[in-house]
Amino acid sequence: MAKATKTKRASVTVRGPHKMPVHLFVNRQDYELHVEPRRTLLDALRKDLGLTGAKKVCDEGTCGACTVIVDGKPVYSCLTLAIECEEKSIETIEALAQDGKLHALQQAFIEEDAYQCGFCTPGQIMSLKALLDENPNPTLDDVKRAVSGNLCRCGAYPKIFRAGLRAAEILRSKKGA
Numbered sequence: 001m002a003k004a005t006k007t008k009r010a011s012v013t014v015r016g017p018h019k020m021p022v023h024l025f026v027n028r029q030d031y032e033l034h035v036e037p038r039r040t041l042l043d044a045l046r047k048d049l050g051l052t053g054a055k056k057v058c059d060e061g062t063c064g065a066c067t068v069i070v071d072g073k074p075v076y077s078c079l080t081l082a083i084e085c086e087e088k089s090i091e092t093i094e095a096l097a098q099d100g101k102l103h104a105l106q107q108a109f110i111e112e113d114a115y116q117c118g119f120c121t122p123g124q125i126m127s128l129k130a131l132l133d134e135n136p137n138p139t140l141d142d143v144k145r146a147v148s149g150n151l152c153r154c155g156a157y158p159k160i161f162r163a164g165l166r167a168a169e170i171l172r173s174k175k176g177a
């Protein structure tokens, strides 16, 4: 006869299922939202904050079109809950251009013609931004690895890789200027 064993219950804080206040810090701005705990970061950005740069394509963590940067790391926002991001710094493609000037990555994507339909582009750029923020002098392999979670159905990869390297060059030359 099997022996009954006593197990300790872990103390967990249950949140929801109803809407609750959530504080997000996005692109250096504070936002107070009222969302269900199951709300993904992607839906919070697109539907609640109107930041539609991150794209909803697969909505299941396979394409990378929804990539944003959270505390310096690229994440799939369709697989991340908004409530997980409280107290964290979130950066989306909308924050890249400053004072009407494109970010080096945006400039490089245009110069290298690194897109066709453009659906994967915001995600590709955010993955590369996370790389360049950490490593200003990436190799081709670094660039390939950085976008390895971003699918491009148009097959623009060679140009995307060139754009990543070109953006690193532009940023280095700006720093040296």
Ligand code: FES
Pocket (backbone or CB within 6 Å): 055, 056, 057, 058, 059, 060, 061, 062, 063, 064, 065, 066, 067, 076, 077, 078, 079
């Ligand atoms: S929409 Fe998030 S990975 Fe595809």
Ligand code: FES
Pocket (backbone or CB within 6 Å): 114, 115, 116, 117, 118, 119, 120, 121, 151, 152, 153, 154, 155, 156
């Ligand atoms: S440019 Fe169309 S999916 Fe990448």
